[in-house]
Amino acid sequence: MESVDVLDGETREASAVPxxxxxxxxxxxxxxxxxxxxxxxxxxxxxxxxxxxxxAFIRLSRTAHRIRDSERAAAYLRSIVINLARDHNRRGLVSLRHRPPAVLDEPSAEETAAARESRSEVVAALRTLPHRQRDCLVLRYYLDLPVEAIATTLGISANSVKTHLQRGMRTLATTLEERQ
Known part of the structure; x- marks a missing residue:
């Protein structure tokens, strides 16, 4: 019987990989x-x-076989990206692979259109916010995620997300008014 249990375990594990x-x-x-x-x-x-x-995708692929709810996988992936970005900025890394600075990219038509001055001011103001407020605002207003999805992504309660959104918007409005 023990060999059957091991075989069943291996079969389950093998079917989880694809x-x-x-x-x-x-x-x-x-x-x-x-x-x-x-x-x-x-x-x-x-x-x-x-x-x-x-x-982030490399890290996800290492643990994807453990994901029980595939609906939450995208939120998990977003949280990996945000955490890696924080780590990148905290350590002052040029890239995760420790490469020399990259040559500046030629802006695409989409990036050129999005590079308006007002957008640059908003992004600069966003970067001055505390991490949680910035994370919540970007996920809410850039990715159009609902409060519940933001809470799942960041691992905090929906009420905390609402509080961070409210405080972040208030601070962002004040900062942008001062710059005008």
Missing amino acids: AADALVAALFAAEADRLVSLARFFVEDRTAAEDLVQE
């Missing part, structure tokens, strides 16, 4: 571009943002 790989592939197809855009709010360099997202 499902986990499919989950990671589906998340990559659906979320990769949005995650790079999300990471750009936290780091200046597009190459570093892409590296952060790549590292």
Whole structure:
């Protein structure tokens, strides 16, 4: 009987791997571009943002077989990206792979259109906010996530998210008024 239990365990583990790989592939197809855009709010360099997202998918792929609720996988992935971006900024790393500074990217048409002065001021003001307020505002107003999804992503209560959103908006409005 013991050999049957081991075999059953191996069979379950083996069947979990293709499902986990499919989950990671589906998340990559659906979320990769949005995650790079999300990471750009936290780091200046597009190459570093892409590296952060790549590292997030690598970390997810290592633990994807343990994910029970695939609906929460995207929130888990966003939290990985945010934590990696914080770590990147805290340590002052140029990139996760310790490469020399990247050559500045040629802006795409989309980036050129989005590079208006008012957007730059808002992003600069966002960067002055405390981490939780900034995280909540970016997830809410840039990724259009509902409060519950933000709470799941950041691992805090929905009421905390609402508080951070309210305080962040108040501080952001004051900061932007002062700059005019």
